[in-house]
Amino acid sequence: MSGRPRRTSLAGVLAVALLAASCGGGGDGGGDGDAAGSDEQVTLRFAWWGSDERRELTEAAIAAFEEQHPDIDVQGEYIEWSGYWDRLATQVAAGDAPDVITQEERFLREYAGRGALLDLSEYEDTIDLSQLDPLVTGSGEVDGGLFGVPSGVNAYVVYANPELFAQAGVDLPDDTTWTWDDYIRIANEITAATAGEVFGAMDYGGNEAGLKILARQHGQEMYDANGELAFDPATLAQWWEYSLQLRDGGGAPQATMSAEQQDTGSPEQTLLGTNRAAMAWYWSNTLAALSGASGTELQLLRPPGEHERERTGNYYKPAMHYSVSARTAHPEEAAMLVDFLLNDPAAIDAIRSDRGLPANLEQRERILADLDEHQVAEAEYLDEIQEDVVDAPPAPPIGAGQVVDIIKRLNIEVLFDRLSPDEAAEQFISEVEAATG
Amino acid sequence: MTTVPTSSRDQAPGEPPPEAPEQPPEPGRGRRSPLAKREGRVAYLFLAPWFIGMVVVTIGPILASLYLSFTEYSLLQPPEWLGLENYRRMLEDERLHTALRVTFTYVLVSVPLQLALALALAFFLDRGVRGLSVYRSVYYLPSLLGGSVAIAILWRQIFGTEGLINQLLGLVGIEGQGWVSHPDHALSTLIVLNVWTFGAPMVIFLAGLRQIPAMYYEAAEVDGAGGFTKFWRITVPLLTPIIFFNLVLQIIGSFQTFTQAFIVSGGTGGPADSTLFYTLYTYQRGFGSFEMGYASALAWVLLIIIAGFTAVNFLAAKRWVHYGD
Numbered sequence: 001m002s003g004r005p006r007r008t009s010l011a012g013v014l015a016v017a018l019l020a021a022s023c024g025g026g027g028d029g030g031g032d033g034d035a036a037g038s039d040e041q042v043t044l045r046f047a048w049w050g051s052d053e054r055r056e057l058t059e060a061a062i063a064a065f066e067e068q069h070p071d072i073d074v075q076g077e078y079i080e081w082s083g084y085w086d087r088l089a090t091q092v093a094a095g096d097a098p099d100v101i102t103q104e105e106r107f108l109r110e111y112a113g114r115g116a117l118l119d120l121s122e123y124e125d126t127i128d129l130s131q132l133d134p135l136v137t138g139s140g141e142v143d144g145g146l147f148g149v150p151s152g153v154n155a156y157v158v159y160a161n162p163e164l165f166a167q168a169g170v171d172l173p174d175d176t177t178w179t180w181d182d183y184i185r186i187a188n189e190i191t192a193a194t195a196g197e198v199f200g201a202m203d204y205g206g207n208e209a210g211l212k213i214l215a216r217q218h219g220q221e222m223y224d225a226n227g228e229l230a231f232d233p234a235t236l237a238q239w240w241e242y243s244l245q246l247r248d249g250g251g252a253p254q255a256t257m258s259a260e261q262q263d264t265g266s267p268e269q270t271l272l273g274t275n276r277a278a279m280a281w282y283w284s285n286t287l288a289a290l291s292g293a294s295g296t297e298l299q300l301l302r303p304p305g306e307h308e309r310e311r312t313g314n315y316y317k318p319a320m321h322y323s324v325s326a327r328t329a330h331p332e333e334a335a336m337l338v339d340f341l342l343n344d345p346a347a348i349d350a351i352r353s354d355r356g357l358p359a360n361l362e363q364r365e366r367i368l369a370d371l372d373e374h375q376v377a378e379a380e381y382l383d384e385i386q387e388d389v390v391d392a393p394p395a396p397p398i399g400a401g402q403v404v405d406i407i408k409r410l411n412i413e414v415l416f417d418r419l420s421p422d423e424a425a426e427q428f429i430s431e432v433e434a435a436t437g
Numbered sequence: 438m439t440t441v442p443t444s445s446r447d448q449a450p451g452e453p454p455p456e457a458p459e460q461p462p463e464p465g466r467g468r469r470s471p472l473a474k475r476e477g478r479v480a481y482l483f484l485a486p487w488f489i490g491m492v493v494v495t496i497g498p499i500l501a502s503l504y505l506s507f508t509e510y511s512l513l514q515p516p517e518w519l520g521l522e523n524y525r526r527m528l529e530d531e532r533l534h535t536a537l538r539v540t541f542t543y544v545l546v547s548v549p550l551q552l553a554l555a556l557a558l559a560f561f562l563d564r565g566v567r568g569l570s571v572y573r574s575v576y577y578l579p580s581l582l583g584g585s586v587a588i589a590i591l592w593r594q595i596f597g598t599e600g601l602i603n604q605l606l607g608l609v610g611i612e613g614q615g616w617v618s619h620p621d622h623a624l625s626t627l628i629v630l631n632v633w634t635f636g637a638p639m640v641i642f643l644a645g646l647r648q649i650p651a652m653y654y655e656a657a658e659v660d661g662a663g664g665f666t667k668f669w670r671i672t673v674p675l676l677t678p679i680i681f682f683n684l685v686l687q688i689i690g691s692f693q694t695f696t697q698a699f700i701v702s703g704g705t706g707g708p709a710d711s712t713l714f715y716t717l718y719t720y721q722r723g724f725g726s727f728e729m730g731y732a733s734a735l736a737w738v739l740l741i742i743i744a745g746f747t748a749v750n751f752l753a754a755k756r757w758v759h760y761g762d
Contacts, residue, residue, distance in 0.1 A: 082703060089724045093512035110727065114513035256615030257598045263703035402726050405705060412709040416620050435726065 040071070042333050047077040047091075047098035048320075049084035050354075051266055051289045057351050064346035065337060072333050080266055085401065092116050097325040099334045103148045105139055106400040108321055112147035113398050118324040119145035123335035128343050132359045136318040139395060148321030149342060152356025154283045155316055155382055155389075156209050158183075158301040159290060164278040168193035175301035180242060183279075183304035187251030190278045200251035202271050202280040203258035205243035206411035208403055209317075210281050212393060213303050214239050216313035227397025229432060233425040240414045240421035247415060253277075255415035262408055268293035284381055285319050285356050288374040297373070300381040302388065312388040319356025353378055399436035406431050506734035511727040523734035533735070535710050536718040539624060543714065544691045547631040552683055555635040559642035560672070573643065576636045583634030589700030593617055596626045617701055620711040627697055627712060638683040645679035646672070677758040685750050692743050695720070715739055 048058060055078050062074045077098055079087055085107060091097050092111070103111065111117050120127055120140075129137060133153060140148035158175070165172050168190040173182055187200025204210050212222040215231040224230035246252035253261070253271070264270050267286050271277035273293035282290065284300065291298045306312045322341055324334040341347045348363040353375045358364045368379055396403075410428050413419040419427065469477075506523055508516035527533055562572055582588045595601045598615035606613040616622045653671050662670065673680075695716040698706065706713030706721070719739070723732030 086704065086724055089512065089727065093724075093729070111513065114511050114727070116513045254614075256618040259618035259708045260598055260615055263705065263707070399726070405721075405725070409705065409707060409709060412620065412707055416709060418620065418709060 041073060042071060042330050043073045043075060044100060044328075044330060044333055044337055045075050045077055045098035046100040046337065047084075047088065048102040049079060049081045051080075051268065053289055053292065054078070054354050057354050061341065061347040061350035064344070064350060065340050068340070068344075068346075069333075069336065072336070074337060082263075092325075095327065097327060099325055099328040099330060100337050101323050101325055102151075103321040103323045105318060105321070106396045106404065108140065108148045108323065109142050109395065109398045110401055111323070112142040112145070116326055117147040118326045118328065118331055118334075119147060120149060120324060120335065120338070121146040123324075123331065126332065126335040127339040131343060131362045133361055133364075135316055135392065136359060139318045139392075140321050140323075142395075148323040149338060150318030150321050150356070150359045151341065151351075152285070152319045152353065152358050153316050153382060154285050154319035154356040155314060155385055156213060156303060157282060157284045157287075157381060158303055159272060159280050159282055159287070160299045160301050161272065161275065161278050161294060161296050162299055163296050164194075164198050164275065165190065168198060168278065170278075172299060173301065175304075177307060178301075178304045179308045180305045184242060184245050184249065184251060187246055187279060188249035189251075191250040196250065198275075199253050199271060199277040200279060201246060202261060202277045203243055203246065203252045203411075203415065204281040205240055205414065206262045206408035207281065208407050209283075210303070211236065211239050211407070213313035213315075214305070216315070216390075216393065217305050217309045217311060219310040221393055223394055223396050223400070223436075225394045227394075227436060229429055229436075233422070233429060236425035236428060237421040240411070240424055243411070243414065244421065255412075258415055259412050262411070272298075283317075283319065284378050285353060287378050288354065288372075291374055297377075300377055302385060306388050312390055314385050314388045315391070315393055316382070316389055318359070357382055397436045402435040403432050406435065502733040502736055505730050506737050508730040509728075510730040510733075512723075512729050513727065516730060519730065523731045524738075526731065527734070527738065532710065532713065532718060536706075536713045536715045539706075539711065539713050540692065540694075540715040543624060543628060543631070543694065544688060547628040548684070548687045548691055550628070551632045551635045551687060552638055552680065554632060555637075555639035555683070556642050556676075556680070558635070559639045559646055560668070562639075562643060563646040573640065577640055578636060580634045580636035583630065584696050586696060586700055588630070589697045592626060592630055592697070593701050618708050620707075620709040623702070623708055623711045627694075627701060630697055631691060631694070638687060641683055642676070642679060645676050649675045674759050678760055681750070681754050681758045685747055688746055688750070689743055692739065692746070 046058075046062070048054065055076070058078070059076060062076060066072060066074060088097070088101065097116065101111075101117070103117075108117075127149065129149065132149070136150045136153055139150055140146055160172060162172060170186060170189050170193060173186055178186075183201070190198060190200035208222065211231075215222055215235050218232065218235050220231040220235060222229070222231060243252070247255065247258070252258060261270055267273055267282060267290050270280065272280035272282075273290055275294050275296065279301075281303075287298060287300065303314055306314060322338045324331060324338065328334050341351070342358075343360050343363065345363065345366070348358050348360065348367055352358075352367060352371065357379055358367070368376075371379060406428060410419065410424045410431075413427075414421055414424045505516055507519060507521070509519050509522075510516035558576060562569055562576075566572060579588075593600075596616035597603075598618065600616075602616060603613035614622075616626050649672065653675075654667055657667050657671060693716055694714055698712045698714040698717050699720070702708070702712045702717075704717075704721075706717050715735070716739070719732050719735040722728045722735060
């Protein structure tokens with residue numbers, strides 16, 4: 001009689017314990033991580049998105065860090081942009097977040113606001129912020145804490161392929177004066193002159209950064225300081241109206257190809273990277289990857305319409321942020337890695353301008369002297385637009401990460417004439433309000 | 438013994454009814470020998486891996502998701518009780534309604550097509566084709582591959598703007614469009630992909646056809662029945678349990694389709710939500726916008742939908758499924 005009840009209760013206890021473990025997992029991660037300060041080997045995981053080129057550069061920086069800190073082993077985790085956020089959300093939910101996490105401004109608040117990130121202001125002894133560009137350092141502050149430190153500075157660019165312009169017999173525009181109509185006309189001309197072999201421009205209607213610039217040119221903002229949408233629906237309708245003019249004029253590909261391009265993860269595989277489009281909108285730090293893919297020295301043009309309306313729209317953006325998981329077992333070491341990536345000459349030499357032109361002004365000055373041709377062009381562009389950059393747009397609200405997909409989806413609806421630009425604009429506003437409200 | 442004929446409901450057709458085996462004389466329940474006790478313990482030990490796995494990776498998460506479906510849970514913060522709010526929200530969630538429309542269209546179109554193709558091929562292979570095993574393997578292969586990421590990527594290429602299909606169309610002078618990137622055609626390409634994986638039901642049909650005794654056909658031939666009559670009056674009725682089995686399985690499987698839509702649309706359910714399968718939308722809510730509570734509620738509703746379909750299937754089966762006596 002003694003065996004049976006004991007077995008049952010044992011099984012019961014086991015079941016309850018397992019249930020508790022499975023439901024409450026992640027309540028307190030990292031109980032075994034008190035090794036900081038001792039001689040024990042510490043392993044840090046560092047996650048980022050991006051191209052293979054970025055992997056090489058970053059691994060060189062990691063190697064330099066490990067050389068300085070032989071007791072710290074850094075493991076890189078990298079994936080392309082589109083898969084990055086799915087994976088990060090899953091890892092964080094599972095209590096298995098990487099120690100050092102690369103963030104983007106639209107997602108930073110989401111993670112910080114929900115307690116997934118470490119307040120780095122408590123580690124200011126370790127992370128030296130004194131040399132960082134004041135224009136972008138504020139972008140990592142959320143609710144009075146510092147949850148991300150910008151790696152570098154970026155700006156939006158219309159890339160132009162001069163060889164394809166020459167092939168079409170079209171002159172490169174003067175980007176200090178060109179208007180939106182010039183942009184559309186030039187794109188249409190290129191497609192027509194090459195009999196469709198080369199498209200004048202890639203469709204860009206699914207990227208809110210360009211919309212942000214257009215809104216600012218109208219004297220509006222994508223989001224105001226309270227995180228509310230702050231542009232006229234007519235501005236967004238105009239934004240998509242431009243897309244339709246390009247589609248119908250031949251300057252951009254037909255809808256199906258644009259839909260495919262929109263989901264192409266890496267810039268290298270796009271029409272611009274494969275020399276089949278003469279112009280496309282990207283961030284300035286993709287120059288090296290795009291030029292490498294196309295084998296051409298791409299030109300960086302300012303967005304059209306900077307002097308067409310009320311004001312200029314271009315702005316400097318923190319390219320990405322370094323942040324640390326709130327559940328890291330090694331906060332001190334993780335902060336050391338962040339400091340290294342931001343300030344150490346060895347890291348700057350390895351990464352250069354791949355994560356934006358370095359936020360550390362002293363280091364930026366130092367490497368400007370020996371940048372390669374891509375990086376020089378990028379630095380010059382960022383310097384040139386300084387006269388156009390009036391102010392920085394307010395930080396996007398929590399939920400802004402979802403807008404990435406919303407604007408892409410509505411862009412497709414517009415390109416396939418399933419929604420008019422006006423209807424799509426209304427729907428965008430109601431969906432974004434729901435997502436960020 | 439009563440004389441009521443017991444129909445052997447849960448049997449494959451053609452199988453002889455099992456002899457009711459005489460139970461070996463059981464030792465009294467209260468007085469088990471030490472050996473039996475030890476064997477019992479060993480049995481539990483062997484069961485343990487299964488039991489632990491069941492509790493940890495199946496029952497636990499299922500119960501947790503039921504609880505979470507009544508909460509707001511951002512994954513990053515502890516869940517907050519919401520009551521029925523998540524379920525109420527579904528009524529006015531327009532993207533969910535799109536997802537339901539897409540998923541129902543997919544299931545109701547692709548499953549009948551797939552089963553019809555599977556049955557037709559099984560029927561012809563059963564006629565004694567030379568090299569049957571080769572054909573069987575070749576046709577079965579897509580079933581093994583169909584759900585894989587690699588095939589979904591391949592599909593995206595084949596049906597792309599510059600893919601194989603359009604290149605072939607170009608040879609005959611038709612200018613095709615991007616199939617997977619067009620909102621009106623993207624779902625069709627996924628239906629074709631599902632129909633293409635007809636091999637698994639085909640193999641089951643083939644086994645079913647083999648079970649039909651030849652004497653029925655011989656008798657029918659003596660009576661002058663033609664090919665169609667034989668198929669319609671003998672093959673189909675005797676095959677109904679197998680058809681039913683395949684139908685239930687394929688419907689359940691199709692409702693849960695995820696990988697293909699995720700890969701072909703790049704995780705967006707696009708273009709313009711035309712391939713927004715229910716599971717994909719659930720995933721987007723849970724992991725894309727940190728609404729795991731709502732995603733859990735969606736998952737439970739899907740379970741109820743599938744259970745409903747299966748129940749209706751079983752009820753309807755009484756009318757059209759014939760179990761051999």
